[in-house]
Amino acid sequence: MRASELFGARTVKRIRNVLATVWLLLTLGATHAAPAAQPPALVSILDGEAALLRDSGRFGAAEGVRLAAGDLLETGPQTRLLRLEFTDGVIVDLGPSTRAFVAPRLGTRGQAVAAHVYVLRGWFKLIQPAGGAPVPAGVLTPAYALGEPAGQQVAAVDADGGFQLFCEAGAVALQDRAARPVPPPVRLKAGEFFARRGSGKAAVAPRPTPAFIQSVPRSFLDPLPTRAALFKGREVAPRRLGDLAYADAAPWLAAEPVLRSHFATRWRALARRPDFRAGLVEHMREHPEWDRVVFPEKYRPKPPAQAPAAPPRPAGVRTY
Known part of the structure; x- marks a missing residue:
């Protein structure tokens, strides 16, 4: 059975038009896609x-x-x-x-x-x-x-x-x-x-x-x-020497405020490493932005204070 007999001639024509439009958009997207950002x-x-x-x-x-x-x-x-x-x-x-x-x-x-x-x-x-x-x-x-x-x-x-x-x-x-x-x-x-x-x-x-x-x-x-x-046309990969240590990052962590804030966000995940965390704690005065990262519990909202309980009434005293 033909598609026109199953769905109707008009429906088939609409489907073909839609598919043609999608194909055209995909083709244009592939042709005019923005090139990958070139390393600076x-x-x-x-x-x-x-x-x-x-x-x-x-x-x-x-x-x-x-x-x-x-x-x-x-x-x-x-x-x-x-x-x-x-x-x-x-x-x-x-x-x-x-x-x-x-x-x-x-x-x-x-x-x-x-x-x-x-x-x-x-x-x-x-x-x-x-x-x-x-x-x-x-x-x-x-x-x-x-x-x-x-x-x-x-x-x-x-x-x-x-x-x-x-x-x-x-x-x-x-x-x-x-x-x-x-x-x-x-x-x-x-x-x-x-x-x-x-x-x-x-x-x-x-x-x-x-x-x-x-x-x-x-x-x-x-x-x-x-x-x-x-x-040109050559890719040279740098050789990995090891993990980024606190000593490597320290000069940047203690730089001007805009840099300190930048790296507190960029390297936030490194605070989970015991060696990196130890360096942060030891030198916290040089980069106070990390205090909130290392000790988040200090910055959580405190629970509302509860009203003191009423003192017990003496025996035999009636209230109205």
Whole structure:
């Protein structure tokens, strides 16, 4: 029996129209589907050792590893250079003993702050290749935000809050992230040097100090070619070294408030691990956001107080 005889010619025609529409939608969806988000950066040069903190693991960074937004990098004291090449052409070189957060998206006072990297401490060199399209984002540090970068800038972020930057070429705008009211950005041009020691007053000089020049990583002095094209079409997986330990996470857990809140959410599940929990408890003063995670019972609503029971009436007393 034909389908038209079983359901009727009109019904069959409607079914065919519906199926044709569904097929068309599926075809268009397959043809015009949004491409998968491309990793924002690639490790193109690694001279020395570096660790990659991703999810709940610690990995060994390597040339060709593609980095996702949110990855954390840590270079060793003897590391000479770790180069990150971003998809928009921006290059960030990291020096020894440096901690960096790749492509952070952090909400600050109701606004999303975007950057290529957040450097918690250590050395970095920001390079905007000649002829590249202007990029609004740059580098975040605990004290300053580098915006509107052009040319090359070399900077050192100290653990005590100090910050030094040499505008080697081009120009850059430095925005104080802590001062209130928000001051206008400090704009540096080629050759100028900016420095602030700890919580002291910032100063701009026409040239860097000899001490700064002597301390700049040697690998930052020589021009290096881009190498991202060498890894096109190749996937390099980082080697897992072990679980993320509290000691690995501690510098980020004790960072500025917006970062502490971010990681209290991101690493919340790690509080169930006895070793990680022990570190949290021991250093709770440095990251009080975790108190609610580790000791949720302290924050549960207390049961309503019950009214005291009426005292018993003496024998023989009548009430009306």
